[in-house]
Amino acid sequence: MTPHGNADLETRTGHRFLVRTVTDRDEAALAEFFTHVTPEDLRFRFLTGLAVVGPDRLAAMVRVDHYRSETFLAFADDGVTVIAAAMLACDAALEVGEVAISIRSDYKQRGISWALLAHVARYAEARGVQTLQSIESYANHAAIDLEREMGFTARAYPNDSSLVLVERKLPLSAAL
Known part of the structure; x- marks a missing residue:
């Protein structure tokens, strides 16, 4: 991984992909990506009944400060098709970071x-x-299970029984 968050990654199943941080030129690719995310996964990602990721949300994901917030894009072999997007938003002291991830529907289970x-x-x-940390819908069992597998703990989200707060102290184990 470079200091800027760019890396060639390989999954446990052998699927290889490039991850890099977002640039201002990525808004159209990110918009196209979200048209291939299932409605249920959009609901889980944005915790609302959002049907389309609009220009305001896209702008917020693309125009990050690269200090307290960052958006990572994962690309297919063609280097153009976005297959996943992850957001990291940290508090002002950089002590707590919240992560949210979306996967293109035809790239799930890899x-x-x-x-x-x-x-x-x-x-x-x-x-x-x-x-x-990650704030998950209580119904998003796949994400909660994955995070638990990585050593995160889940507890009720304060004042909202439909949500779960999943968190992990860093560092993660070297095996990840």
Whole structure:
């Protein structure tokens, strides 16, 4: 991984892909990516009944400060098709970082979420983040199970029984 968060990754199933940080030129590719994310996964990612990821949300994902917030894009072999996107948003002290990941529907079940979450965790750790968190829908069993497999713990989200706060102290084990 470079200091900028770019890396060639390989999943446990042998699927290889490139991850790099977002640039201002990626807005159209990110918009296209979200048209290939299932409605259920959009709901899980944005915790709302969002049907289309609009220009305001796309702009927020692309125009990050690259200090407290970062968006990572994973690309297919063609180097153009976005297959996954991950966001990391940290508090002002860079002590706590929240992560959210979306996978293109035709690239699910290949281990990309696992590899991308481990990548974001390593990036956050290198930035000095001490705790990595994710706010999940209680119904998003796949994400909660994956995070638990990586050593995250889950607990009820304060004041909202439909959500779960999943978190892990950093560093993650070297095996990730």
